[in-house]
Amino acid sequence: MVSAIYRLPLIISLLAVGFYCVFLARQPWILRTVARRIRNLTLSELFAGKQTLGRMWSEPPDPMRTKYAEQLMQNFASRTGISSTDKEPTRYLWTDSFAVCNFLALNQPEQALATIDSVHRTLTRERSFNKFLGTASEDHPTLGGLRIGKKLNERQVNEHFDERLEWDRDGQYFHYLTKWMFALDQVAGKLDKPVLNVWARELAEVAHSKFVYSRSGMEKRMYWKMSVDLSRPLVASQGHHDPLDGMITAMQLQNSAEQLGVDKEGPMLENVVADYQSMIQRGDFATADPLGLGGLLLDAYRVFRLRICGREVISSSGTDARIATCKVLLEKLLQASLTGVKMFAEDFDAKEPAGRRLAFREIGLSRGLRVISSIRFSEEASGDGEKTSIEALIQLRTFDYLREEIESFWMNEKHQQSGTYKEHQDINDVMLATTLIPRGLLN
Known part of the structure; x- marks a missing residue:
């Protein structure tokens, strides 16, 4: 009888807390207001x-979050042919760039390197996979840039421009190339693989030479999307953050080259940084x-x-x-x-x-x-x-x-x-x- 008397107030209290939580969930502005009130408390942090x-x-690291992420990446590696040799590799440069970084975070260096190898066997080559892009080779795989990895072929010279369809067509995106430079550089530093930094700087140099242009008497600008062979623009407008991304990435690569002791190998990027810097001044x-x-x-x-x-x-x-x-x-x-x-x-x-x-x-x-x-x-x-x-x-x-x-x-x-x-x-x-x-x- 006594326990029943105490049980009723407890049930009422739990119900009240539950209703209050539901109320807060439906009124996110309250939570945001509280967050703003305590912002000064984060100063010490x-x-x-x-x-x-x-x-x-x-x-x-949060063990639960890490385990969940590990499962996501394990499924991705199997699904896209990184860890499964019986599957045709399905490479996509943006996704693979962050996949490399994820494998580093999970302390899976073999998977990070396997992803790089798969990307370089696929996206540094023509869609037939038989020939490297540009002047690229096994020793210098990034000299011709890297394809996006879209399912459709790039738009041909005589084809009409279709804005919706262009999203599904192959080519080269500058902001995808910088993501790959970043991924290569992260692996170079974390796994002590200096050659990956050299490859990243070689990619930075060729991307700058093909995406940056200037007409007589006009300031330098950038193309947003280039053809697979980097010979012609597919979308001429400039990406909002492309010059900024290019400058910061080039600076990071130069800094890493000095730390890794390979700054005398591969291209120097001072002029590349200076060009991008001139473009962001007005951005x-x-x-x-x-x-x-x-x-x-x-x-x-x-x-x-x-x-x-x-x-x-x-x-x-x-x-x-x-x-x-x-x-x-x-x-x-x-x-x-x-x-x-x-x-x-x-x-x-x-x-x-x-x-x-x-x-x-x-x-x-x-x-x-x-x-x-x-x-x-x-x-x-x-x-x-x-x-x-x-x-x-x-x-x-x-x-x-x-x-x-x-x-x-x-x-x-x-x-x-x-x-x-x-x-x-x-x-x-x-x-x-x-x-x-x-x-x-x-x-």
């Missing part, structure tokens, strides 16, 4: 160490596209990492000017990211059905938010002209709820059965694994 600038911090980086935002956040992280390594944007105005330029670039990237995340958050509907959403685009933002959270400033930096960047980072942390909502939504097996998810399963699975185990993107 952004300070670490006694260095003048700061350091990167990596979130401890506005802000975007509300979640995939573009994720890339922008990753770029901000890479600029921060380069500053810690002591490398700055190349300039002819002396060391002080170079440092200021890189500091300003980091501020611009963080501010643009913050502006974009705010715009995205205003329109984001977490209750939107899976069939009306694209997982890999949303997960791109989730990945960027997770990567940017690894930045830590030293206490000295708060008084050393870094306040704008620190404030932007603090505000970006208040949007961590977006990351959690996106990840939990797409980890739901019911949502993975939607047509939009299954249609792009390879890229969706790999991107989901990347945001769950981003260590492969970090140094």
Whole structure:
């Protein structure tokens, strides 16, 4: 009888808590308000160490997340012919670039190297696989660039341009090439394979020579998509972040070459960096596209990492000017990211059905938010002209709820059965694994 008396208040309390949780779930603005109220509490998390600038911090691995990501990557490797020799390899450059990084994060170096080998046996060659692209060879596989990996052949010279159909046609994308450069460089550093950095720099040089152009008396610009043999543009408009991506990637490759002791081998990229730098001076980086935002956040992280390594944007105005330029670039990237995340958050509907959403685009933002959270400033930096960047980072942390909502939504097996998810399963699975185990993107 006594136990029954105590049981009733307990049941009532549990029901009250349950109703309150349901209420909060239906009123996400309350959670966002609370997040903004506590943003100043995250300030201490952004300070670490006694260095003048700061350091990167990596979130401890979560066993459940790691196991889930490992299963995603195991299925991907089997499905696309990386770990299964009886299957025709189905390579796609963007997806494979992040797959390489995921295998590094999972401490599976053999799979990372097997992916690189499969990509180079497939996408550095013509669609018949019989001939290398351009002047590429076994010893220098990236000299002709890499195909996207689309199912349809590229548009021929005499074919009419169809904007919708162009998305499904092969060719070369600059922003896919930079992702492959990044992946090669990550493996070069983590597995002590310097030749991969040389291949990445060779790819950077050929991509710059084919995608960057200028007409007489006009500023330099970039093509968005080139033919498989890099002889003609397929889409002449410039990608929003392509010059920025090219500059930061080239800087990273040069920095890694020096650390790996191969800076005397392969091309030097100072002129490449300078060209891209001239193009971004007039650029506005802000975007509300979640995939573009994720890339922008990753770029901000890479600029921060380069500053810690002591490398700055190349300039002819002396060391002080170079440092200021890189500091300003980091501020611009963080501010643009913050502006974009705010715009995205205003329109984001977490209750939107899976069939009306694209997982890999949303997960791109989730990945960027997770990567940017690894930045830590030293206490000295708060008084050393870094306040704008620190404030932007603090505000970006208040949007961590977006990351959690996106990840939990797409980890739901019911949502993975939607047509939009299954249609792009390879890229969706790999991107989901990347945001769950981003260590492969970090140094």
